[in-house]
Amino acid sequence: MTENPSPPSALTIAGSDSGGAAGLQADLRTFLTCGVHGLVAVTAVTVQNTLGVHDRADLPPHIVAGQIEAVAADMGVGAAKTGMLASAEIIHAVAAACDKAGIGRDGAIPFVVDPVAAAMTGQSLFDDDGLAALRDELLPRATVLTPNLDEVRLLTGMTVTDREGMHTAAVVLHQLGPKYVLVKSGHLQSDPECVDLLFDGSTFVELPGPRWQTPHTHGAGDTMASALTAGLAKGMPVVEAARYGKWFVSQAVEHSYPMGAKVGPVSAFWRLAPEER
Numbered sequence: 001m002t003e004n005p006s007p008p009s010a011l012t013i014a015g016s017d018s019g020g021a022a023g024l025q026a027d028l029r030t031f032l033t034c035g036v037h038g039l040v041a042v043t044a045v046t047v048q049n050t051l052g053v054h055d056r057a058d059l060p061p062h063i064v065a066g067q068i069e070a071v072a073a074d075m076g077v078g079a080a081k082t083g084m085l086a087s088a089e090i091i092h093a094v095a096a097a098c099d100k101a102g103i104g105r106d107g108a109i110p111f112v113v114d115p116v117a118a119a120m121t122g123q124s125l126f127d128d129d130g131l132a133a134l135r136d137e138l139l140p141r142a143t144v145l146t147p148n149l150d151e152v153r154l155l156t157g158m159t160v161t162d163r164e165g166m167h168t169a170a171v172v173l174h175q176l177g178p179k180y181v182l183v184k185s186g187h188l189q190s191d192p193e194c195v196d197l198l199f200d201g202s203t204f205v206e207l208p209g210p211r212w213q214t215p216h217t218h219g220a221g222d223t224m225a226s227a228l229t230a231g232l233a234k235g236m237p238v239v240e241a242a243r244y245g246k247w248f249v250s251q252a253v254e255h256s257y258p259m260g261a262k263v264g265p266v267s268a269f270w271r272l273a274p275e276e277r
């Protein structure tokens with residue numbers, strides 16, 4: 001038999017969600033569904049369900065860095081993304097490992113920084129030192145920064161209540177160093193549509209989509225950022241990969257379902273044939 005071609009690969013640097021809705025589980029599932037081989041550097045294990053994050057164990061920083069370096073040296077990383085980074089110490093280790101591996105805006109490998117600060121239920125996924133390290137060390141390395149509106153507030157102090165505010169926030173965030181900023185609009189409940197915004201320092205690109213009337217959006221942010229990362233791993237330019245990420249997550253939210261007492265997961269099944277769901 002002749003050897004099969006290797007698929008593109010993408011790396012997620014993220015925490016585990018025992019509920020399987022968000023975190024590295026959402027990322028790996030999205031990579032798979034996008035036809036991309038998923039590589040993973042686990043940062044932390046959370047004890048989590050739809051009621052909240054009940055406990056967690058962070059991995060030692062050298063183990064996080066070791067995972068990044070091991071897969072980058074041997075298997076090749078087409079694009080990388082971050083999720084829950086847990087602590088300032090882990091962020092220092094991730095920044096150093098990414099530099100070594102050529103991941104980041106000055107390296108060859110595109111880097112999506114999803115500045116995950118809190119679980120949907122509100123619990124912080126890192127402390128103040130973590131926020132400062134994220135801002136100072138990872139934002140300047142990001143090819144694309146993908147904050148939701150809560151993360152915009154934490155990073156800039158700005159409270160965004162409309163689309164105009166998203167434009168202003170994108171300009172302020174761009175000054176913190178990322179090549180592109182993609183402000184996610186899921187929390188702008190007053191807007192009848194769900195229009196994300198991409199900014200490269202000079203041009204705004206709107207990523208439009210319907211606002212699906214469902215409470216079940218757990219994992220939407222991770223799914224959007226990982227579909228965008230998968231697009232970059234496939235070689236798409238950033239604007240095209242952002243449109244692909246938005247298209248992908250919109251289908252995932254449309255097909256989301258209840259599971260557990262609170263917010264249920266977005267669907268990873270929507271690309272399966274109906275008889276297989």
Ligand SMILES: Nc1ncnc2c1ncn2[C@@H]1O[C@H](COP(=O)(O)OP(=O)(O)OP(=O)(O)O)[C@@H](O)[C@H]1O
Binds near residue numbers: 120186246250
């Ligand atoms: N009700 C919805 N209908 C359609 N798209 C949505 C909806 N809610 C969120 N999205 C999309 O999902 C993505 C994530 O947006 P959001 O602002 O909710 O991020 P997040 O808060 O990081 O997500 P998470 O729910 O995982 O915490 C965005 O691309 C957004 O446009």
Ligand SMILES: Cc1ncc(CO)c(N)n1
Binds near residue numbers: 016120
């Ligand atoms: C592990 C993990 N990563 C990210 C999020 C945010 O969606 C979460 N709830 N849990």
